[in-house]
Amino acid sequence: MTTLTNAIPPATTANTTLSTRSKAWLVTAMLTGFMVLNFGDKAVLGLVAKPAMAELGLTPVQFGFIGSSFFFLFSVSAILVGAFAGRMSSRWLLLVLALIWGVAQFPILSGGAAALLISRIVLGAGEGPALPLALHATHHWFPAQDRALPSNVIAIGPTVGAAIAAPILSLIIASPAMGWRWAFGILGIASVVWAIAWAIVGRDGPYCSAHAASEGMAITPSSTEKLAAVPLAQVFKCRSWLIAVFAGFACFWAQGAMTTWVPRYIGGVLKIGQSQVGLVYALPWVFGTLLLLALGFLGRHLMRQGTSARWAVGGLFGGSLVVSGICLLILPHVSGTAAIAAMTLGWGAFLVFPMAPTAIAYAVNPSQRAVVISTLVGIASVGGIIAPSVVGWLVEQTGYGASQGSQAGNLLLLAQGLGNAFTLTGILLLAAGAAAIWWINPEQTCKRLQRHSHGNELMTAHSIG
Numbered sequence: 001m002t003t004l005t006n007a008i009p010p011a012t013t014a015n016t017t018l019s020t021r022s023k024a025w026l027v028t029a030m031l032t033g034f035m036v037l038n039f040g041d042k043a044v045l046g047l048v049a050k051p052a053m054a055e056l057g058l059t060p061v062q063f064g065f066i067g068s069s070f071f072f073l074f075s076v077s078a079i080l081v082g083a084f085a086g087r088m089s090s091r092w093l094l095l096v097l098a099l100i101w102g103v104a105q106f107p108i109l110s111g112g113a114a115a116l117l118i119s120r121i122v123l124g125a126g127e128g129p130a131l132p133l134a135l136h137a138t139h140h141w142f143p144a145q146d147r148a149l150p151s152n153v154i155a156i157g158p159t160v161g162a163a164i165a166a167p168i169l170s171l172i173i174a175s176p177a178m179g180w181r182w183a184f185g186i187l188g189i190a191s192v193v194w195a196i197a198w199a200i201v202g203r204d205g206p207y208c209s210a211h212a213a214s215e216g217m218a219i220t221p222s223s224t225e226k227l228a229a230v231p232l233a234q235v236f237k238c239r240s241w242l243i244a245v246f247a248g249f250a251c252f253w254a255q256g257a258m259t260t261w262v263p264r265y266i267g268g269v270l271k272i273g274q275s276q277v278g279l280v281y282a283l284p285w286v287f288g289t290l291l292l293l294a295l296g297f298l299g300r301h302l303m304r305q306g307t308s309a310r311w312a313v314g315g316l317f318g319g320s321l322v323v324s325g326i327c328l329l330i331l332p333h334v335s336g337t338a339a340i341a342a343m344t345l346g347w348g349a350f351l352v353f354p355m356a357p358t359a360i361a362y363a364v365n366p367s368q369r370a371v372v373i374s375t376l377v378g379i380a381s382v383g384g385i386i387a388p389s390v391v392g393w394l395v396e397q398t399g400y401g402a403s404q405g406s407q408a409g410n411l412l413l414l415a416q417g418l419g420n421a422f423t424l425t426g427i428l429l430l431a432a433g434a435a436a437i438w439w440i441n442p443e444q445t446c447k448r449l450q451r452h453s454h455g456n457e458l459m460t461a462h463s464i465g
Contacts, residue, residue, distance in 0.1 A: 035157020064392025082374020105188030152296025170278025248380025288351030321433025328426030332419030
């Protein structure tokens with residue numbers, strides 16, 4: 001079997017020094033922290049749902065709209081920044097994004113519903129390019145055959161962010177001395193602190209050609225560094241990229257629904273106390289973290305053994321989405337411990353989404369990697385725009401919130417509405433996972449794109465001749 005790793009020559013002494021490896025993993029650790037903050041910012045809205053809705057007088061649809069607003073500019077900023085990322089230093093782009101995150105949080109400390117809405121829109125614009133840029137910057141530090149593990153380490157940042165942040169933020173929200181507004185303020189302060197640290201230690205790596213040339217580094221390029229650039233229109237038409245976008249749409253849909261409504265499910269349907277909601281909510285994130293790490297090690301091992309990226313990355317990604325979809329289809333029909341187990345697996349297994357852009361990255365030249373990944377993430381994020389409002393609508397259609405009956409009856413309506421939303425999300429993830437297993441094939445995509453590029457070169461040479 002031909003794989004993208006077969007043509008990779010042995011690494012030179014220059015890129016295997018302890019110093020370079022240490023810097024590579026230091027940068028990876030910083031970018032993982034960057035993604036921890038990224039998803040803490042997303043998760044906080046769901047955690048404050050009950051007190052924020054009560055204080056601001058928001059209906060389920062209005063709160064869902066605010067949840068959706070995070071993604072209004074998410075895709076636009078992801079695509080625009082990605083278009084420039086191949087020609088600009090990732091170090092400074094990441095610094096600016098972190099500062100935007102910090103500034104966006106502070107108005108919520110004293111503002112009303114409008115301040116919350118505007119803050120989430122600005123925050124979403126700042127966070128749209130986060131994952132593509134973090135992956136792009138990480139790939140500058142590792143040869144192709146070793147990128148699966150650091151990519152998944154970066155990808156666990158969001159899951160770690162929710163697992164760590166959710167319990168802490170829940171305590172802040174429940175604290176009479178602080179309250180739900182300070183959950184946003186603490187995240188803003190943390191973003192500014194990260195930006196200062198990144199300004200000190202952040203660097204572009206040796207697999208960034210411009211950096212390597214300026215530093216006089218002699219590195220042996222891996223196979224993807226040797227690929228010819230191809231028209232982006234050809235990349236965006238290829239089947240693997242389109243399926244990755246569809247799978248990403250499903251993951252962002254699930255992410256939007258989860259961060260906005262699952263804490264309310266835990267508190268309302270499972271009847272977990274406010275101070276404990278964060279601990280239970282952390283379970284899917286912990287599972288997602290462990291799954292990403294396991295798949296990262298497994299993917300690296302498989303690719304070093306010569307397995308194709310199709311199975312070592314794309315196949316593992318698709319299989320995880322199938323598991324997630326099945327568990328979410330089961331979730332509305334179980335209760336107690338079984339519900340917590342299904343919730344943990346169902347809302348945790350889809351968190352491997354960063355494996356999709358990692359798979360596509362194997363098929364394109366590094367100079368095009370940022371724009372290809374950013375466009376993928378940007379379009380896929382439309383799922384996050386739609387889902388919170390749709391879930392809010394499904395909940396409201398049951399009569400929840402408008403019911404004049406008992407609190408128990410109202411909670412049954414909430415369970416019914418959320419159950420319908422979970423079923424819809426499960427079907428979407430199941431379909432996306434099956435499609436990813438069958439059709440995401442970086443090796444085949446790479447060959448087709450390179451044949452197209454070679455064909456264009458021959459036509460140009462013939463016309464000149």
